[in-house]
Amino acid sequence: MHPFSLEPVIGTVLRVGTRVATAALAIGFILSLMPGAAALAHAMLAAGIGVLLFTPVARVLVSLVDFVLGRDWLFVVLNTIVLLLVGSAFIAAFR
């Protein structure tokens, strides 16, 4: 069997990621309404967007680790393919 129960771990990863991202976006948004804070506002908004993008990817990474530890090779392969596809999207976006 698997060394740890995956679903609660996934829940924690997604919860923390979403909360951090939302907090950064909220601070960035409030700053964007203040005069003279444009650079800081943009940095906070960009950080929030970055964390938001990474959150589902982190969920796949955690799943991958679980399947490797559980020696469930079919799902190791499936998760790796998903990561490669998402990685390709990042490369296509910023090349």
Added chain:
Amino acid sequence: MPSPVDALMTFSMGIVSGLLGGMLGLGGGVFLVPFLILGLGLKFQAAAAISLFAVIATSSAVTAARAGRDLINLRLGMVLEVATAAGGLTGGLTAQMLSSSTLQSLFSILALTIAIAVLRRPHDEILPQPANPGLLGGIYRDERTGTSFTYRVQRLPFGLAASFLAGNMSSLLGVGGGIIKVPVLVTWCGVPMRVAAATSALMIGVTAVSGGVIYLGRGALIYELAAAAIIGTQIGSAAGLRLSARTHTRKLKTMLSVVLIAVALLMLIRGS
């Protein structure tokens, strides 16, 4: 820099989109995209970009809230995710090759077809219960009635095809794609409604990242409006989840069909 009025409108629609998304197992993008285009006069790409990021946030929050309640079929999700991620990537790349009116019309036809299919089968079929759920099936426990039953995943190729198409539509139209996957999983693959919704929401995060990052790289994302939409959807989806626990499955399916038809007509009008 968008005006505070625009930001407030975006925030409000984010709440409504998140509410309906949380209740129906959709990302809520189907509401946000038309609103941003019709309400704020944004270009399609700008609306789709904001919507995709709101969809990522909704998917993550909704899945976090559901995790540990045996609703998400992780194995099925991870199989279908390969198809949605591939669809998301190719959809993002082909976004410029096809006209948006062509895509909107295509989406309308597809959404109408699925809506009819769901309406024709208004409740879960009571299938003979298999002795074991197989590699991808599971045991579903209804929280209201306390009963549980075993299901196997049937016609996996249908689920994979729908997931690929959903991923494609996600990137092209700025939606989550649950609107395509959930009815197919329920109607053709024998997955219980709530499991289909929870599993679809899990996949939508990664799918929307594949599409969203391409819009971000192209500079199509307006950060301030995205922030307003995301904060709104977070509030809305939390409320939507609470409501969905009290809504009956039959009502949920009828709502899903009505939403599908409404979106299809809206897209058809805009696309023509």
